[in-house]
Amino acid sequence: MTHAIRTSTYKAEPALACMIVPICPMDEARALLREAFNSAGDLQIINGILEVRIDPLSAPRRTRVLASLCEQLTSMKTCYPETNLAMRFSVKDRPGNS
Secondary structure, three states, X not given: OHHHHHHHHHHHHHHHHHHHOOOOOHHHHHHHHHHHHOOOEEEEEEOOXXXXXXXXXXXXXXXXXXXXXXXXXXXXXOEOOOOOOEEEEEEOXXXXXX
């Protein structure tokens, strides 16, 4: 099972990186994804939608790139596996911003 999860993640990272390469170089994209994968966030089900809200990253520029990736992922209208829950991705506002 662990091997299957690692293989899936290994294949997903380059695909996600390619989605943000138009706005940042590949090496930066991979570093940004590593940071995002280790970030905290919230999961909440609201009206049949699984809300995935990720904490802002270490730099505003990285957070903007992550927000762009979240918009792209949400636009794909993916459902959480084996459910009817649509997935919506976003980045939380920084404290003090509204």
